[in-house]
Amino acid sequence: MVSSTTLLKQDTKKPQKLPSIEEIKAAIPAHCFEKSLPKSLFFLVLDYVILYGCYLVLPYFEAYGWAGYITWCWVIGMFAASLFCIGHDCGHTTFSNYEWVNDLCGHIAHAPIMAPYWPWQKTHRQHHQYTSHITKDKGHPWVTEEDYEGKNFLEKHFAKFPISGLLRWNPIYTFLGLPDGSHFWPFSDLFTTTTERIKCAVSASAVFFCMGVAFYFCDYSITKWFWYYYMPCLWQGLWLVVITYMQHSHPEIEVYEDSQWNYMKGQVQTVDRTYGFGVDTLLHHITDGHVAHHMFFTRIPHYNLMEATEAIKGVLDQYPGAYRHETNYHVWFKYLWYNVRLEYLIGKGSGVLRYKLIGQEKKLH
Numbered sequence: 001m002v003s004s005t006t007l008l009k010q011d012t013k014k015p016q017k018l019p020s021i022e023e024i025k026a027a028i029p030a031h032c033f034e035k036s037l038p039k040s041l042f043f044l045v046l047d048y049v050i051l052y053g054c055y056l057v058l059p060y061f062e063a064y065g066w067a068g069y070i071t072w073c074w075v076i077g078m079f080a081a082s083l084f085c086i087g088h089d090c091g092h093t094t095f096s097n098y099e100w101v102n103d104l105c106g107h108i109a110h111a112p113i114m115a116p117y118w119p120w121q122k123t124h125r126q127h128h129q130y131t132s133h134i135t136k137d138k139g140h141p142w143v144t145e146e147d148y149e150g151k152n153f154l155e156k157h158f159a160k161f162p163i164s165g166l167l168r169w170n171p172i173y174t175f176l177g178l179p180d181g182s183h184f185w186p187f188s189d190l191f192t193t194t195t196e197r198i199k200c201a202v203s204a205s206a207v208f209f210c211m212g213v214a215f216y217f218c219d220y221s222i223t224k225w226f227w228y229y230y231m232p233c234l235w236q237g238l239w240l241v242v243i244t245y246m247q248h249s250h251p252e253i254e255v256y257e258d259s260q261w262n263y264m265k266g267q268v269q270t271v272d273r274t275y276g277f278g279v280d281t282l283l284h285h286i287t288d289g290h291v292a293h294h295m296f297f298t299r300i301p302h303y304n305l306m307e308a309t310e311a312i313k314g315v316l317d318q319y320p321g322a323y324r325h326e327t328n329y330h331v332w333f334k335y336l337w338y339n340v341r342l343e344y345l346i347g348k349g350s351g352v353l354r355y356k357l358i359g360q361e362k363k364l365h
């Protein structure tokens with residue numbers, strides 16, 4: 001009888017040699033670390049103009065019935081995800097050198113798409129600080145074989161239903177707080193200080209205010225509000241789920257327990273993916289510049305990510321397997337396939353966990 005843990009140990013590679021963060025930083029041109037408020041504001045305004053344009057062209061899409069409407073949701077969801085990336089920069093303080101500007105613009109970018117700015121800033125920071133740590137990596141719940149066995153049928157297979165992605169960000173993650181805690185409720189497990197609770201109340205109120213403004217623009221019609229405001233927000237959430245899931249999911253990635261985890265090992269588990277068709281540029285390179293973003297999340301603004309990526313590649317390529325990049329024109333299908341294939345991680349207790357893949361023997365109890 002062979003347990004999955006033993007299997008894992010048998011094919012565990014030798015400890016990978018990695019460069020230090022200082023070595024990588026030294027290779028990146030100094031101007032990549034410069035934050036430009038005018039540039040950041042330009043992209044914030046640009047995304048708003050594009051979103052406004054999406055509403056102007058809505059009738060042309062609706063002329064094609066449901067197919068047209070769903071296509072429109074897919075398009076506006078993507079541009080709303082672009083706007084989300086601007087707020088993401090604000091949360092990382094890469095929008096500008098002024099904290100109050102970052103926080104104000106962060107709320108301007110996030111509140112209208114139902115993202116509570118300060119609470120998510122906190123959980124997202126933990127994701128960067130503890131990337132690929134089995135318990136401390138927030139926002140990307142790692143599921144072990146043991147966790148998986150304890151779930152009911154719906155919990156085990158929910159992510160495999162393509163439509164589930166629409167609900168995973170909002171309301172499941174941010175509102176209901178599964179699994180990290182609600183980002184809307186000041187007394188949820190996420191917050192430990194009074195300041196954090198007040199910040200949660202402010203950010204949540206900003207979202208509710210924007211929901212009200214949208215209701216006004218929908219002529220106080222719940223139906224209009226649902227189809228033309230809430231649904232685009234759900235599609236933005238779906239884009240976000242696809243983007244973040246695909247950056248941290250790969251059959252070969254490793255997840256670490258405390259004994260084996262360190263910052264650099266965690267960061268190189270990130271995958272850069274090129275979606276193609278101009279999407280990467282429209283999404284501010286959150287897709288194909290994510291490794292660079294992950295390593296220097298408080299230092300490099302989105303418009304410098306690709307130049308930094310080239311420099312990082314130059315260093316990481318000297319360490320076999322340290323830089324992962326894929327071109328995925330079919331990223332949506334790959335996302336669906338990974339949700340079916342990468343069910344849970346095996347190797348609990350060994351320090352290093354990997355996905356159990358089809359063909360690998362399951363743990364025998």
Ligand SMILES: [Zn+2]
Nearest residue numbers: 127247248294
């Ligand atoms: Zn990430």
Ligand SMILES: [Zn+2]
Nearest residue numbers: 088124128297
């Ligand atoms: Zn980030």
